[in-house]
Amino acid sequence: MLLRDFIQEGRRALLLFYPPQEAGNILTQLFSARLGLPPHTPLVHPETEIPPERLAQLQGDLERLLAGEPLQYILGFAPFYGREFRVSPAVLIPRPETELLVEMALPFLDAAGPGARVLDLCTGSGCIAWSLLLERPDSIVTGVDLSAEALELARTQFPDKAAPHFLQADVLSRPRIDGGPFDLLVSNPPYIMETQKAQMRRNVLDFEPGMALFVPDGDPLCFYRAIAAMALEQLSPKGTGIVEINDALGARTAQVFVKAGFSAVSLLPDLSGRDRFVKFSQATAK
Ligand SMILES: C[S@@+](CC[C@H](N)C(=O)[O-])C[C@H]1O[C@@H](n2cnc3c(N)ncnc32)[C@H](O)[C@@H]1O
Structure with a gap:
């Protein structure tokens, strides 16, 4: 043919x-x-x-x-920040907007210098944790997820490279993570409300893991409250956090970090101009 x-x-x-x-x-x-x-x-x-x-x-x-199966699951890999990451139905397919999070995070690693400590909450395939470590091999990166299957995949992404530390924990229970205090906290947690399902394509709904995507309508910011609480205790005083967010909840998500006690909180857009990230630190931080 x-x-x-x-x-x-x-x-x-x-x-x-x-x-x-x-x-x-x-x-x-x-x-x-x-x-x-x-x-x-x-x-x-x-x-x-x-x-x-x-x-x-x-x-x-x-x-x-x-x-309706996404091409990335059929091929078993997806591109992210210039590399190919293995993916399976146990993990979210890395999205292009999350590459922006990596891009924004790198200057903070550079400012922290060699040995910078990074915490990636809800790491999934490990695409953020691995990208930061591979871009800045002198940093010390820890990735956390609840899913044992996701962690298994994350740990084995690049067998010939030194891997981030990957730990199983429930972020909602606000665990203390070994290896802190951290200079940088990054996260792309579940943030889609059940009511937003109607606007989503079937190939996402039917094939990508629900636990990676959805939060209850009654408490859509639960992950951000947990992340803010963890950051307050586990970020170093000059540390910075950057989280990916639901663009429909931009101002409310930023407020979570203000209420938690961070004095420098900003909403940042993705490439289509939608509120997509919240960056937070204490005002004295550089
Ligand atoms: C939106 S995906 C992000 C994956 C990856 N960081 C990325 O950007 O492609 C969210 C991840 O959160 C994990 N997760 C869901 N509930 C969790 C919890 N309570 N504690 C820790 N991780 C959780 C899921 O397993 C999933 O891997």
Whole structure:
């Protein structure tokens, strides 16, 4: 079968679920991962023959895509901050906006200097913890999650590199974490309200882990209260925290950190201008 024919068939089917550009991107990524083709091949050489021994796998992939499964789970990896992270249905697929959190955090690691101590709460695949450690190998990074399966995956992301410390704990019970006081606290906790489910795509709802996504409507800021309480006790006096947030609850989330006693609290936008992060520290901090 020619690439062109597979694309035509695949695109027609995927358009039932995805906008045209996304359908095209998914197929390009699939060919790149499964056939090792550069992204421009489908456009420039659509007459490329798909090796017959690969066809069955590609058709299986397409069926899974049509059942709504995210491409990243099918391939078993997702890109994040310039690296490929292994993913499974036990972990959230890392999102591009979370890369911004890493970007914003790095200057605080630099300011803290060699040996900077970092705490990543609700670490999931470990994408934030690993990215910070790999970008700044002289830092000491600890990642915490409740899910044993997520932690297993996080620990083994890059077997040939020195890993962050990964610990199992329930953030809502505000545990004391070994290795502090921390210079930097980062977190992308669950923050989607049950009432927001109606606006979400089926492939997220049906395949990504509910415990990574949802918080009760009655108490949507529970993780931020726990994080603020932990930060108050476990951040060093000059430490900084950066958390990813629900853009529908920006001001209320910032207030949690003000109420907890942080004197410098700011709301920061993502690339589409939505309130996406809260940064907090004591005013005397640099
Ligand atoms: C939104 S995901 C973030 C994962 C990863 N940090 C990222 O940015 O892609 C939230 C994570 O919180 C974890 N989690 C849920 N409830 C928790 C709890 N009570 N204590 C610790 N971690 C929890 C989930 O297992 C999930 O890995």
